[in-house]
Amino acid sequence: MSDTLSIEGREDLLARGYSRRNLGRVAAVLGAGLAFKATLRNAHARAMTALPAGQDVTKLVRIGSNECWTGPFPAAAKLGAEAVFHGNRYDPTGNMRTNLIKTFASTENMPEETVMPWGGSSDPLCRTIVTFCSPTRGLVTADPSYEAGWVTAEWLNIPLTKVPLDPQNGYKTDVRAMLKANPNAGVYYICNPNNPTGTVTPLEDITWLVENKPKDAIVLVDEAYIHFSDTPSALSLVREGKDVVVLRTFSKMFAMAGLRLGLSITRPDLHQKMMRYDGENQSYMLPIPAVACGTKSLTMHNDIEARKHEMIAARNMTFAHLQKRGISYIPSDANMFVIDWKRPAAPIKDAFLKEKILIGRSWPVWPNASRITVGSMAEMKAFCAALDRIITA
Ligand SMILES: Cc1ncc(COP(=O)(O)O)c(C=O)c1O
Known part of the structure; x- marks a missing residue:
């Protein structure tokens, strides 16, 4: 299975302390977020x-699953349905993926080269952890928070530190306690608003963590639910060139959980690191009804x-x-x-x-x-x- 990883990717993983045995597991995570999918299947089975x-x-x-109570916006769903009839082509117009990137970039005032699409946000979530964590650079998250990162860390023998939400402070993610709990982590994960509490972490706190984290560490800000709140996005930190990866999904506000579309937004050199294991394939294999529906949704x-x-x-x-x-x-x-x-x-x-x-x-x-x-x-x-x-x- 590890044969599917590039030589450069394998060398990078071994140099950062992953065991040979774990190379196959990394390949499984990158292939399709398999570790996460297995968990989902278990949760579904339960x-x-x-x-x-x-x-x-x-x-x-x-x-129970934080899905939207209704379907995609009708005007967007119509474009998705029309795309089905052109499903014989990988990209019917030749620019559907590019158009998605351009549309997000213009609605959020981001440079196009910072935006990378995926079939959902689970792949870039797990991929960020693979890339910036290792058996010696752990993952720190709040507790409770979204568990896909926990599963990836456990699967790859990455040290995992969970920091309780602070009841004295509105159950918001305690960034200072997170840094104290592991001052040498590879990734600090902030889900904003947090799943399951829906509580928000102020942008000043995220900025503080970005300014005080160890060199080379990444602050991963998962904004799956941000459209439901008024909290400011951490995209501004990406715009400023900080060590921040922001995740967006179309599964929540845009009601496209079953259609599969997500984005990671970060500095191009960080994306490049995230891609070195398996090239850019996973970012190009997108379901075109989702791309059509999602692109329109962004403008609504x-x-x-x-x-x-x-x-x-x-x-x-x-x-x-x-x-x-x-x-x-x-x-x-x-x-x-x-x-x-x-x-x-x-x-x-x-x-x-x-x-x-x-x-x-x-x-x-x-x-x-x-x-x-x-x-x-x-x-x-x-x-x-x-x-x-x-x-x-
Ligand atoms: C915080 C958070 N991040 C990511 C995801 C994964 O979403 P996607 O459907 O884009 O893979 C979920 C799904 O529930 C979530 O709650």
Whole structure:
């Protein structure tokens, strides 16, 4: 399997302390984010085994996976559907990928050479960790936070340090504690807004980490949920030429999780390092319906704003209900939030499933808490009604 890595890539990995045995594992991660996919499959299998036999997932209120409650913006979906009819070509117009890059660059005021598209953001997430971490340069993240990086680190024997979110400080990612926990890490991962809490890390904190991190380390800012919040993007740090990689996905606000499209945005020399293991293939093998749909979505500013406010209305309604019921939750700036049940979350999740509502998972550090995705207003009303039946005390 490691045969698929370039000679330069193999030499680089060995020089940075990866074992020969791990070369095949790196190839699996880069090939298609396989380590992450295996985890996803496991998580999916776990979710499925929790379903009573014969239960049809499409009949459930699905507020467990941070998907959007509705489909892609109709005008964008139309272009995606039209692209299907030209699916005999790798790139029907010869410039679909370039057009995606140009469109993102112009909407975000970024140099085009900083933008790299992918079939989702999972590949560049894992790839950044492969490239800038090693058995001697660890990964530091908040806890709880999105786990794809954890899985990659564990898979490749990269030291992993998880720093608890700070309850005294609005559960925001504690960048100073992250640097203290491992002053020699290869990657500091900040999910902003954070999954699962939806809490934001101020740009000043991210900037502080960038200014104080060790030389050659990367601050990886995962902005999967940024369109749902008003927090400023770390793209400005990329523009300034800092050691920052920003990730964007089309799976959340743009409702394209099943279509697969994402972007990494960073300095060209850093992208070049990320590509040295397997060339640029993974960035060129893009599903054209996703490229057509995603490119149009980026320009639909009014629809983005309207969808954000639709989500906020459903979230506010739910929070008002939780407050009325005296149920503890963490205020969120994204399309998800955490409820602290003050007792084990697993039986509560099962009870919701009996009500045909699939809520999200718990993180090992908070076994009494569940992540809830904000669905449509109707879905959140169904959630609140079920909650009243389940939590009677
Ligand atoms: C924070 C975060 N980053 C990345 C991803 C992966 O997204 P994609 O569908 O683009 O691979 C997810 C998916 O849930 C996520 O929550």
